[in-house]
Amino acid sequence: MKHVGVVPIEALAGDALALLEYAPHHVLVALVNGVPCAIEDSCSHAGASLATGHRHGFIVACPLHAYRFDLRTGELLSPRRACAHQRRFEAVVVGDMVHVYDPFTLVVSPVLP
Numbered sequence: 001m002k003h004v005g006v007v008p009i010e011a012l013a014g015d016a017l018a019l020l021e022y023a024p025h026h027v028l029v030a031l032v033n034g035v036p037c038a039i040e041d042s043c044s045h046a047g048a049s050l051a052t053g054h055r056h057g058f059i060v061a062c063p064l065h066a067y068r069f070d071l072r073t074g075e076l077l078s079p080r081r082a083c084a085h086q087r088r089f090e091a092v093v094v095g096d097m098v099h100v101y102d103p104f105t106l107v108v109s110p111v112l113p
């Protein structure tokens, strides 16, 4: 797994949403009941930043068209099947920081003749 970056846990207090730069789609980091969560930030519908969306508990609503995603899983909750789920990242607390990892590692092998 690739290490994406860290977010200070204090930056996630009070239901805050944090953006972690990870081109091209970046990562949205949050705490849900004290558990760190990380999903792709760019909305799968039309690319708006979910970090600027509206949060209600474990749900984040996109600021552009209000599609709602589960912060814990990246699942699109509504409208159902209107677009893809958000990709989920691994997030763990170490000390006073949330570390985020990309579980998907693309391995490109050279094409052999």
Ligand code: FES
Pocket: 043, 044, 045, 046, 047, 048, 062, 063, 064, 065, 066, 067
């Ligand atoms: S860009 Fe997010 S719902 Fe349309």
